[in-house]
Amino acid sequence: MGDFFRQHRFRILICILALLVGMMLYTVTQGGYAAPGSGLLHTILSPFQGAANHISEKSESLLSSFTQGSRYQTEIEELKAENAELKNELKDFEETKQQLQELQQFMGIKEEHETHTFSAPCTIIGYVTNDPYHSFIINRGSEDGLSLHDPVVTGEGIVGIISTLSSNSATVQTIFSPDLSIGAISADNKYTGIVEGEILLAESYQCRMIYLDRDTTLTEGSLITTSSASGLFPKGYLIGTVESIEPMESGLSKYAVITPAVNFEAMTSVVVITDYPGKGEAHESN
Amino acid sequence: MNRIKTRRITSREKRNLAIRWMLYGLIILLCFITATAGSFRKPLLLIPVAICIASYAREHTALLTGLLCGLLLDITCGKLLGFNGLILMLMCIGISLLYKYYLTHRLLSFLVLTAAGAFIQGTLDFFFYYAIWGHSNVSRIFTHHTVPCCIYTILSSFIVYAVIHNINRMLRPRTIRTIEEAVLTDDSQ
Numbered sequence: 001m002g003d004f005f006r007q008h009r010f011r012i013l014i015c016i017l018a019l020l021v022g023m024m025l026y027t028v029t030q031g032g033y034a035a036p037g038s039g040l041l042h043t044i045l046s047p048f049q050g051a052a053n054h055i056s057e058k059s060e061s062l063l064s065s066f067t068q069g070s071r072y073q074t075e076i077e078e079l080k081a082e083n084a085e086l087k088n089e090l091k092d093f094e095e096t097k098q099q100l101q102e103l104q105q106f107m108g109i110k111e112e113h114e115t116h117t118f119s120a121p122c123t124i125i126g127y128v129t130n131d132p133y134h135s136f137i138i139n140r141g142s143e144d145g146l147s148l149h150d151p152v153v154t155g156e157g158i159v160g161i162i163s164t165l166s167s168n169s170a171t172v173q174t175i176f177s178p179d180l181s182i183g184a185i186s187a188d189n190k191y192t193g194i195v196e197g198e199i200l201l202a203e204s205y206q207c208r209m210i211y212l213d214r215d216t217t218l219t220e221g222s223l224i225t226t227s228s229a230s231g232l233f234p235k236g237y238l239i240g241t242v243e244s245i246e247p248m249e250s251g252l253s254k255y256a257v258i259t260p261a262v263n264f265e266a267m268t269s270v271v272v273i274t275d276y277p278g279k280g281e282a283h284e285s286n
Numbered sequence: 287m288n289r290i291k292t293r294r295i296t297s298r299e300k301r302n303l304a305i306r307w308m309l310y311g312l313i314i315l316l317c318f319i320t321a322t323a324g325s326f327r328k329p330l331l332l333i334p335v336a337i338c339i340a341s342y343a344r345e346h347t348a349l350l351t352g353l354l355c356g357l358l359l360d361i362t363c364g365k366l367l368g369f370n371g372l373i374l375m376l377m378c379i380g381i382s383l384l385y386k387y388y389l390t391h392r393l394l395s396f397l398v399l400t401a402a403g404a405f406i407q408g409t410l411d412f413f414f415y416y417a418i419w420g421h422s423n424v425s426r427i428f429t430h431h432t433v434p435c436c437i438y439t440i441l442s443s444f445i446v447y448a449v450i451h452n453i454n455r456m457l458r459p460r461t462i463r464t465i466e467e468a469v470l471t472d473d474s475q
């Protein structure tokens with residue numbers, strides 16, 4: 001094995017290592033913008049990723065219908081071929097209905113926030129592999145007018161921000177990530193705090209609102225919306241509802257466990273707020 | 287210094303080599319595409335694939351395979367480009383050298399190497415992306431994400447080994463271990 005270290009190949013290895021470290025440093029300095037190579041790769045492979053994700057979703061739903069027991073099985077036997085056909089038609093109808101509802105919701109948020117500029121609906125083409133905070137990849141990038149740290153929403157509420165951007169795709173960091181802090185306010189404008197992710201809560205698709213007073217009267221079911229405090233999100237977007245109030249580890253304040261308004265498990269498309277009054281003020285002031 | 291004259295590569299062997307690398311490319315592409323499909327937890331198939339290809343390859347080929355698989359892994363896992371590239375590249379060179387000098391192709395040795403590789407990658411990933419940031423309950427990530435992911439990767443390596451081992455068995459020139467075997471092979475050609 002010692003021969004290897006004396007060979008010409010070993011010097012090539014050292015050169016590649018240096019190149020790789022250089023590339024890593026370059027990527028770090030880009031602050032979230034994807035390296036040119038990875039962007040190109042995403043562009044080429046995004047149709048394949050989208051197709052694979054679609055197949056995966058279909059298989060998941062098929063598998064869950066099998067695992068949910070014999071009830072469905074007997075029903076299917078009774079309904080026979082005609083009902084199966086109707087079911088397929090209904091499934092298509094449901095899918096179209098869901099798409100229509102999403103579009104209507106997107107239209108709704110456009111009407112609600114006239115001063116905000118939105119991107120066209122973005123389809124989820126894949127998920128970041130084994131990410132505990134459920135980050136995902138969308139089919140639009142800088143060429144579609146998206147920029148880094150743009151807020152991502154659906155008609156139901158907020159989803160996260162753009163964390164990595166390439167020309168034709170972007171990675172969305174969700175509100176379950178502890179690295180993302182959003183200024184929040186209760187719907188009755190009484191309580192303010194910061195919504196952030198937490199490792200244990202992320203497993204059950206929940207996040208928390210911290211820095212609540214010890215004597216807070218915020219109750220279960222209260223609605224939480226964005227305030228413009230962090231500068232990352234425009235004001236007035238629904239985050240979720242309060243599930244419970246718990247004391248912080250330090251005991252000095254309390255936090256509210258929040259169930260997001262958006263159903264992340266069923267979500268198929270999102271929109272990005274590309275411009276809004278006050279955008280980037282927090283970054284500039286920092 | 288006189289060099290030992292090597293046998294010329296036949297056109298059939300050239301064709302087999304091309305097919306073999308096309309199949310490798312296809313497997314790597316498939317692993318990359320499936321890695322981002324669905325939000326459920328899944329094995330990092332690119333690790334056993336890189337290790338298995340490296341076990342049959344020379345050092346420089348292993349280097350490139352490790353680098354490619356590592357960079358693809360960086361893209362699917364949303365990590366800093368080059369992080370997994372560096373880990374898998376070094377891992378693959380080491381594995382290629384181990385197979386060249388010490389190991390023979392056995393399922394058990396491949397499983398041990400995959401387990402070690404998956405564990406090293408998982409631990410480094412956990413340390414640099416979660417542990418050093420000091421979030422609360424961070425050990426949960428290790429027990430509920432890193433370890434299951436390693437186990438899935440090890441379990442999936444049975445399939446990876448079966449596929450790549452068979453590709454090599456069919457398309458790679460047979461290794462000649464004795465003089466008698468060499469004579470017989472030469473006669474048959």
